[in-house]
Amino acid sequence: MHRTRILDHAVLILGALFLTLPVVVAFMTSTHEAAEIHSKGLMLSPGGHFVETYETVLTRQGGFTGQVTGARMMMNSFILGIGFAVGKIVLSMLAAYAIVYFRFRFATLAFWVIFTTLLLPLEVRIMPSYEVMSGLGLINSYTGLIVPLLASATGTFYFRQFFKSVPEELLEAARIDGAGPFKFFIDVLVPLSKTMIAAIFIIMFVYGWNQYLWPMLMTTDERFFTLMRGIKQILQVWIGSQIPDYNEAFALAVLAMLPPVLIVVIFQSWFIKGLTESDK
Amino acid sequence: MATIEIDKVSKIYHGNVPAVSEVDIRIADGEFIVLVGPSGCGKSTLLRMVAGLETISSGTVRIGDRIVNDVEPADRDIAMVFQNYALYPHMTVRENLAYGLKNRRTPKPEIEARVAEAARMLELGPYLDRKPRALSGGQRQRVAMGRAIVRQPSAFLFDEPLSNLDAKLRVSMRGEIKRLQRRVGTTSLYVTHDQLEAMTLADRLVVLNGGRIEQIGRPLDVYHAPASTFVASFIGSPAMNLVQGELHGSKLAIGPALIDLGKAVPTQGAVTVGFRAEDLQAAAPGGTAAEGGSMPLRVDYVEELGSQRLVHGMVGDQAVTVALSSDATLRGEMPVTIPIGRLHFFDAESGRRLPWSSAEPHRTATAPDLLETAR
Amino acid sequence: MKRVQFSSPLLPYLFLAPQLAVIVIFFYWPSVRAIQSSFYLEDPFGFGSTFVGFDNYLGVLLSPEYLSIARFTAIFTATVTFFSLALGLLLAVKADAVIRGNAAYKTLLISVYAIAPPVAGLIGMMFFDQHIGPFVKIAAFLGWDMKVGLSYFDTAFAMIFVAVWKQIPYNFIFFLSGLQALPASVREAAAIDCRSGIKRFWTVIFPLLAPTAFFLLIINVTYALFDTFGVIDVMVKDKAANNPITLVYKVYMDGFRGNDIGGSSAQSVILMIVVFVLTVLQFRFIERRIHYT
Numbered sequence: 010m011h012r013t014r015i016l017d018h019a020v021l022i023l024g025a026l027f028l029t030l031p032v033v034v035a036f037m038t039s040t041h042e043a044a045e046i047h048s049k050g051l052m053l054s055p056g057g058h059f060v061e062t063y064e065t066v067l068t069r070q071g072g073f074t075g076q077v078t079g080a081r082m083m084m085n086s087f088i089l090g091i092g093f094a095v096g097k098i099v100l101s102m103l104a105a106y107a108i109v110y111f112r113f114r115f116a117t118l119a120f121w122v123i124f125t126t127l128l129l130p131l132e133v134r135i136m137p138s139y140e141v142m143s144g145l146g147l148i149n150s151y152t153g154l155i156v157p158l159l160a161s162a163t164g165t166f167y168f169r170q171f172f173k174s175v176p177e178e179l180l181e182a183a184r185i186d187g188a189g190p191f192k193f194f195i196d197v198l199v200p201l202s203k204t205m206i207a208a209i210f211i212i213m214f215v216y217g218w219n220q221y222l223w224p225m226l227m228t229t230d231e232r233f234f235t236l237m238r239g240i241k242q243i244l245q246v247w248i249g250s251q252i253p254d255y256n257e258a259f260a261l262a263v264l265a266m267l268p269p270v271l272i273v274v275i276f277q278s279w280f281i282k283g284l285t286e287s288d289k
Numbered sequence: 290m291a292t293i294e295i296d297k298v299s300k301i302y303h304g305n306v307p308a309v310s311e312v313d314i315r316i317a318d319g320e321f322i323v324l325v326g327p328s329g330c331g332k333s334t335l336l337r338m339v340a341g342l343e344t345i346s347s348g349t350v351r352i353g354d355r356i357v358n359d360v361e362p363a364d365r366d367i368a369m370v371f372q373n374y375a376l377y378p379h380m381t382v383r384e385n386l387a388y389g390l391k392n393r394r395t396p397k398p399e400i401e402a403r404v405a406e407a408a409r410m411l412e413l414g415p416y417l418d419r420k421p422r423a424l425s426g427g428q429r430q431r432v433a434m435g436r437a438i439v440r441q442p443s444a445f446l447f448d449e450p451l452s453n454l455d456a457k458l459r460v461s462m463r464g465e466i467k468r469l470q471r472r473v474g475t476t477s478l479y480v481t482h483d484q485l486e487a488m489t490l491a492d493r494l495v496v497l498n499g500g501r502i503e504q505i506g507r508p509l510d511v512y513h514a515p516a517s518t519f520v521a522s523f524i525g526s527p528a529m530n531l532v533q534g535e536l537h538g539s540k541l542a543i544g545p546a547l548i549d550l551g552k553a554v555p556t557q558g559a560v561t562v563g564f565r566a567e568d569l570q571a572a573a574p575g576g577t578a579a580e581g582g583s584m585p586l587r588v589d590y591v592e593e594l595g596s597q598r599l600v601h602g603m604v605g606d607q608a609v610t611v612a613l614s615s616d617a618t619l620r621g622e623m624p625v626t627i628p629i630g631r632l633h634f635f636d637a638e639s640g641r642r643l644p645w646s647s648a649e650p651h652r653t654a655t656a657p658d659l660l661e662t663a664r
Numbered sequence: 665m666k667r668v669q670f671s672s673p674l675l676p677y678l679f680l681a682p683q684l685a686v687i688v689i690f691f692y693w694p695s696v697r698a699i700q701s702s703f704y705l706e707d708p709f710g711f712g713s714t715f716v717g718f719d720n721y722l723g724v725l726l727s728p729e730y731l732s733i734a735r736f737t738a739i740f741t742a743t744v745t746f747f748s749l750a751l752g753l754l755l756a757v758k759a760d761a762v763i764r765g766n767a768a769y770k771t772l773l774i775s776v777y778a779i780a781p782p783v784a785g786l787i788g789m790m791f792f793d794q795h796i797g798p799f800v801k802i803a804a805f806l807g808w809d810m811k812v813g814l815s816y817f818d819t820a821f822a823m824i825f826v827a828v829w830k831q832i833p834y835n836f837i838f839f840l841s842g843l844q845a846l847p848a849s850v851r852e853a854a855a856i857d858c859r860s861g862i863k864r865f866w867t868v869i870f871p872l873l874a875p876t877a878f879f880l881l882i883i884n885v886t887y888a889l890f891d892t893f894g895v896i897d898v899m900v901k902d903k904a905a906n907n908p909i910t911l912v913y914k915v916y917m918d919g920f921r922g923n924d925i926g927g928s929s930a931q932s933v934i935l936m937i938v939v940f941v942l943t944v945l946q947f948r949f950i951e952r953r954i955h956y957t
Contacts (some may be wrong), residue, residue: 032775219780
């Protein structure tokens with residue numbers, strides 16, 4: 010019994026190291042100078058250049074047009090993450106409310122239309138999406154960056170499932186108490202869904218923050234670049250340079266992963282609940 | 290305060306057999322009516338039609354002097370207490386009580402006064418700022434009652450409000466509901482599947498079966514003169530013994546036993562005979578059955594209830610239960626006697642009660658009579 | 665649906681409108697365009713297009729390059745799925761077994777879940793870098809002259825490695841919550857009936873975990889096919905010449921770099937069919953799970 014325990018811990022420690030060590034190394038290395046990294050390799054201990062490196066990455070006007078800074082990209086990532094999460098929650102709650110709480114002819118059809126979005130991930134309609142977006146003049150705009158991503162079959166199914174589990178008597182009691190469709194939604198359903206909304210928000214924020222392909226297609230103007238887009242940029246810049254700016258690349262990576270990682274770690278229990286109960 | 294008139298009301302779901310068919314009930318102002326029956330008998334559907342939560346397929350429901358068929362639940366001036374209480378989990382007790390009043394734009398001071406009054410009546414004062422999940426089952430039940438009371442509606446509708454409570458609490462809440470209803474004097478319609486609850490609470494009972502009314506009457510009248518074998522077996526515990534018998538002139542044959550009824554019965558031939566376990570007595574050993582008939586009972590097993598013992602056995606090939614005092618002596622085979630006046634006869638086919646004057650010591654009041662006296 | 669519902673002629677449509685509008689404009693319209701242009705040959709200089717029937721599909725399916733990319737995609741998907749599931753399960757079983765430090769392990773193991781694929785790709789690139797990468801040094805020590813970015817096999821190895829690393833936390837979370845949802849009484853009964861822990865796992869615990877595993881299988885296949893785009897894009901740095909890429913990446917390259925609209929659209933439609941099959945599988949399974957529990 011005792012021996013298996015030690016083995017269990019050994020496996021877990023190895024696993025934790027395997028998963029987290031690269032992140033730690035990325036951070037440690039980002040605090041050294043590029044030349045030092047170039048000669049000595051990756052670092053496991055902090056160097057003395059944390060402040061300079063991160064200041065440079067956040068404030069230096071980079072890119073071809075010199076219009077984008079790390080801070081700007083970070084702000085764009087936040088806008089995308091929050092807009093994405095809030096928009097998805099609002100749209101899918103409204104749709105689920107209509108489907109569950111109203112009697113109307115096309116309820117099933119609406120449900121299936123929303124379902125079909127699962128069949129059409131962005132990756133299979135890259136080119137035509139780009140054409141449609143440029144036809145609508147939405148390239149290089151926050152609207153274009155966020156709105157097309159807001160349809161959410163999983164979000165809608167999740168809220169639908171949750172609404173269905175709300176006891177019927179609550180609606181009946183509310184009707185006897187004189188609450189109409191709007192009042193019931195605002196006074197009863199939304200407050201009841203608070204925990205669910207929080208869980209979905211966390212998942213969707215991370216998902217939105219991490220969007221890569223869509224921002225890459227939709228933004229050519231560097232003012233709209235997100236951190237994910239910046240990562241591609243930094244890699245393109247360093248091809249051909251003598252000593253690549255390893256430290257800055259790592260710093261950018263750390264900035265790009267810090268907010269979502271923190272959110273997941275801090276709101277762990279909500280996040281796991283939301284993830285495993287929504288099934289995607 | 291208001292009367293409720295349910296007139297030929299039916300509910301049919303998508304062309305299926307009717308869940309409720311042609312039900313007529315007239316409820317007097319301030320009366321406490323209990324709808325009782327097994328699950329699926331249509332009692333909840335009927336209540337929900339009165340509440341406006343279910344559409345009425347045909348017939349009319351009148352609350353006060355207004356036909357409410359097409360009136361929204363919120364505008365029917367009723368309050369409802371649900372089986373699972375349906376408290377808003379995110380609101381405090383106070384907010385739960387006030388929500389309906391707020392939606393009707395009741396002035397704030399009046400809301401506060403009414404909430405305070407209800408809280409006092411139900412002893413909810415200390416819990417007003419708690420959320421429902423911090424309350425016990427009994428307290429939640431009280432909040433649900435309070436939510437109904439603050440509305441000062443013209444009728445209370447109760448949908449099995451006690452069935453989520455444990456047995457002991459159920460008894461005490463039962464008393465509380467009765468007391469409260471007496472105090473505020475609001476017309477009440479109460480649904481339950483528990484015959485004991487129905488007996489203890491009701492001014493009048495409505496026994497439902499398969500969407501139809503089997504009997505309407507005061508609890509004791511229903512108990513003493515069940516209108517059908519269904520009512521006989523549903524009301525009273527243990528259930529009334531129902532056995533097959535034969536009538537020949539003034540003689541009744543039940544298996545091996547032959548009972549002299551003393552006078553001829555209008556019906557002849559096969560009947561269903563009913564008698565309550567508590568009306569049977571152990572015949573004195575060696576003595577003769579002075580009044581009434583005697584039947585030989587083969588005892589199978591005995592249930593001790595403390596105050597009495599239930600003896601289960603067979604008369605011929607038919608099961609019979611006898612309630613005896615706990616000091617009665619038991620034998621494997623014992624004669625039991627039944628007073629003639631406590632026998633009930635039912636049609637062997639339809640199960641309807643057969644008129645037989647001497648079996649009806651309590652005259653049954655008919656529903657319209659009662660409505661008259663109540664008015 | 666609910667026993668009691670609101671009935672209003674307009675409100676439900678009003679509530680559905682925003683979502684349906686997004687779907688029609690940004691999902692249906694582009695998809696229809698994709699299907700449409702997969703049957704046309706577009707003039708590269710913008711002088712109209714000609715209907716060519718299934719020529720684009722034939723062109724795609726008969727091209728040796730496409731077939732070799734398809735083969736790599738299959739191998740990549742199978743390998744990534746297998747290793748990330750196996751390691752996720754192993755860690756979940758161990759985390760479920762220990763009591764001390766349970767919460768700390770859990771936090772550490774799920775923390776990298778939120779890292780985006782391109783960021784994972786970037787970090788991976790550094791670890792496999794010719795100059796500074798520790799993995800290259802370890803490989804050299806073992807006599808393996810690793811040249812990620814130049815050697816097809818080495819790049820594939822690095823990509824799979826990074827893709828697995830990124831996906832383990834996801835599988836870990838699901839397996840762990842699956843394990844913790846198993847009734848304690850079943851485990852206790854198994855402990856009484858069977859002495860060997862390993863045998864107990866494969867005969868009692870794993871079969872009970874099978875629904876979770878099957879669900880994850882499909883999710884992981886989807887991940888490997890589509891969500892690894894960021895990893896691949898960062899790791900091949902737009903130089904796909906000698907490097908392994910997946911079908912999704914090929915759609916992107918042909919459409920944006922090669923300007924082959926017809927061919928790219930035909931590939932899109934082929935992928936839609938793949939997604940369709942995967943989704944049907946997933947939903948049939950979810951239905952079953954709802955049925956059984």
